[in-house]
Amino acid sequence: MEIESASPEQARLEAEVGDRLDRLPVGSWHRRLVALVGIGTVFTFFEAALGAVLVPLLPAGWVVTTADKSIVIGSVFVGEILGALFLVPLADRFGRRTMFQVNLAGYAVLAVISAFASDLPTFVVLRVLMGIGLGAELILVDSFLAELLPAARRGRMIGQCYVFGYLAPAAVGLLAAFLPRKLAGIDSWRWLLVFSALGAVVVLLLRRHLPESPRWLAARGQNRAALTAMSRIETAAARLSGPSPTVRHQAPSRVGDDTSAHGAIADDESGRAVPLRMWHPPLLNRTLLASIIWTCQTVGYYGFASIAPLVLLEKGFTVTKSLGYTGFTALGYPLGALLMMVSAERIQRKYLLVAASLVVACLGIVFGVADATWLIVVAGFGLTVANVVMGNVSHAYTSELFPTSLRATANGRTYSLSRGMSAVLPFIALPILYNLGSGILYVLCALILVVVAAAVLIWGPHTNARQLESI
Numbered sequence: 001m002e003i004e005s006a007s008p009e010q011a012r013l014e015a016e017v018g019d020r021l022d023r024l025p026v027g028s029w030h031r032r033l034v035a036l037v038g039i040g041t042v043f044t045f046f047e048a049a050l051g052a053v054l055v056p057l058l059p060a061g062w063v064v065t066t067a068d069k070s071i072v073i074g075s076v077f078v079g080e081i082l083g084a085l086f087l088v089p090l091a092d093r094f095g096r097r098t099m100f101q102v103n104l105a106g107y108a109v110l111a112v113i114s115a116f117a118s119d120l121p122t123f124v125v126l127r128v129l130m131g132i133g134l135g136a137e138l139i140l141v142d143s144f145l146a147e148l149l150p151a152a153r154r155g156r157m158i159g160q161c162y163v164f165g166y167l168a169p170a171a172v173g174l175l176a177a178f179l180p181r182k183l184a185g186i187d188s189w190r191w192l193l194v195f196s197a198l199g200a201v202v203v204l205l206l207r208r209h210l211p212e213s214p215r216w217l218a219a220r221g222q223n224r225a226a227l228t229a230m231s232r233i234e235t236a237a238a239r240l241s242g243p244s245p246t247v248r249h250q251a252p253s254r255v256g257d258d259t260s261a262h263g264a265i266a267d268d269e270s271g272r273a274v275p276l277r278m279w280h281p282p283l284l285n286r287t288l289l290a291s292i293i294w295t296c297q298t299v300g301y302y303g304f305a306s307i308a309p310l311v312l313l314e315k316g317f318t319v320t321k322s323l324g325y326t327g328f329t330a331l332g333y334p335l336g337a338l339l340m341m342v343s344a345e346r347i348q349r350k351y352l353l354v355a356a357s358l359v360v361a362c363l364g365i366v367f368g369v370a371d372a373t374w375l376i377v378v379a380g381f382g383l384t385v386a387n388v389v390m391g392n393v394s395h396a397y398t399s400e401l402f403p404t405s406l407r408a409t410a411n412g413r414t415y416s417l418s419r420g421m422s423a424v425l426p427f428i429a430l431p432i433l434y435n436l437g438s439g440i441l442y443v444l445c446a447l448i449l450v451v452v453a454a455a456v457l458i459w460g461p462h463t464n465a466r467q468l469e470s471i
Contacts, residue, residue: 011469014218014404017230018469021214022151029237033148034161036210037141039203040100041165043107044134045333046196047076048422049169052307053176057189062120066434069310070426075124077422079131084419087136088412092405096144097212099136104204107133111197115190131419139415142399143408147215148233152465155344158396159337166333166388173329215468219404278410285459286401287414292455293353294418297394299425299448300360300387307429308380311368311438315376329380336388343389349397350460356390357453361446368442397456400463400471 024030051073055063063069083103091099107130114126141161149157172192179188211233217226278287308329343352363386367379402410432441463471 010218010221013223013226014215015467015469017214017218017226018467020230020234021148022467024150024234024237026150026153026157027237028239029233030149030153030157033210034145034157035164036203036207037100037145038161038164039206040104040137041141041162042168042203043104043196043200044137045165046168046172047130047134049172050192050196051076052310053172054189054192055310056313057176057181057187058120058123059187062123066430067427068120070430071124072120072127073307073426074423075127076131076134077419079128079133080135080419081131081416081423082128083132083135084139084412084416085135087132088139088415089409091136091140091143091408091412092216095212096140096147096216096408097210100140100144100207100210101204103133103136103140104200104207105133107137108197108200108204111193111200115193115197135416135419136412138395139408139411142395143411144213146396146399146407146468147213147404148211151467152345154400155349155393155396155464156341158399159341159344159392162388162392162395163334163337163341166337169333170331213404215404278406278413283402283406283410287410289455289459290398290401290410290414291417293394293398293452294414295421296448296452296455297357297390298418298421299445300357300364300390307426307433308367310430311433311441312376314433314438315371329377329384332381332384333388336385337392339385340389340392344393344396345464348462348464349393349400350456350462353390353393353397353460354453354457356386356393357449357456359386360390361449364442364449365439365446368438368440397460397463400466400468401461404468 055069055072058072063072087099087103090102110126110130110133114123114130117123117126142158145158145161146154175192175195176188179191181188183191212225212229214226214230214233217223217229277283340352360383363379363383367376367383370376370379398411398414399407429441432444461471
């Protein structure tokens with residue numbers, strides 16, 4: 001992906017818009033924005049948690065072999081790869097607001113259709129198509145909020161946004177455990193998909209009046225539109241004033257300056273704009289770091305958490321107890337999101353991500369080797385909390401690494417690696433689980449998370465309370 005870097009005039013406008021956004025008093029406008037955007041995260045986490053839960057709920061003839069289980073769990077992630085690779089970059093061309101509507105509308109329609117699937121192949125194909133919209137949602141959330149929220153509150157408020165999403169796994173576990181296997185003559189798994197589709201329609205309607213990102217408009221050279229959007233946001237935000245955040249403002253760096261990869265200014269002798277490429281300096285290090293984060297940290301959530309019901313079945317738990325355990329430990333999702341909110345601005349997000357990755361690795365091993373029910377439950381609950389902190393910090397942190405003109409594209413391309421890992425992980429993890437046991441499986445997952453911690457510790461920049469253009 002190649003985009004010309006900002007001209008000096010354009011860079012000045014981006015810096016001006018960024019400065020005005022960062023100086024806005026945090027009030028009801030920001031909280032409403034976070035709520036409207038955050039509700040959309042519910043569907044991604046709902047579907048991620050639904051994969052393993054669907055396995056014991058689908059008709060017995062559909063899921064027979066280990067490969068069948070892996071396909072059901074991994075199918076939606078295949079779609080998310082496509083969405084992250086091909087749908088998200090359209091947000092850098094057509095705008096964040098437009099793509100918010102497109103991806104949710106597609107998901108809602110396909111979720112309803114998939115509820116009427118009559119066989120496994122049809123169901124799998126529809127889940128792949130559903131995943132395309134889901135693959136765009138979280139990256140759009142991260143990019144949009146990073147560009148609109150004040151720098152001093154950016155990490156905390158992105159964490160607030162994901163509180164909504166992390167309620168979804170708890171809802172999936174509880175619904176799967178307590179919803180009758182048939183309701184009004186219809187299988188419970190079909191109802192789960194219908195409920196999700198109806199929720200997406202409601203969110204779609206609520207998001208109709210979201211503003212477009214002034215930073216994106218400025219980066220696209222739409223100067224008049226950027227200033228108009230900025231003025232409207234200031235007017236709306238001024239209705240409820242609050243304490244203005246303190247922000248460290250720095251001039252955008254020049255190409256080749258390792259302290260910042262944002263807002264690169266034309267620097268050759270002719271004064272022409274220098275192309276920005278994801279896989280070339282000054283963005284190469286950022287791209288590699290984000291790629292490592294998304295490829296490896298996914299193992300924490302999907303390797304440890306999403307296959308937990310199947311691990312418990314392998315340990316001898318009944319289906320009912322396994323789903324009940326999933327519902328209970330899923331209560332750790334909102335707790336983890338709240339913990340991230342409290343710590344996101346007090347602790348450098350770089351070090352918070354390192355610590356969370358190591359905690360997930362340790363608790364995952366305990367969960368894998370434990371036999372005592374109480375230890376499994378405690379480790380699983382703690383694992384869930386730490387996983388949420390790790391995931392939320394990853395979303396906030398990687399959204400800060402790239403310039404506005406490439407933010408959605410770069411985040412989407414690197415995030416697609418996590419969807420790829422999620423898609424293939426069941427095919428790797430389940431054979432290891434059934435042949436070598438959960439202890440070996442989770443030790444291997446833990447070693448992968450150590451790679452995340454090391455990469456972030458060595459190469460990650462500090463981002464807390466810094467204007468996006470200066471990171």
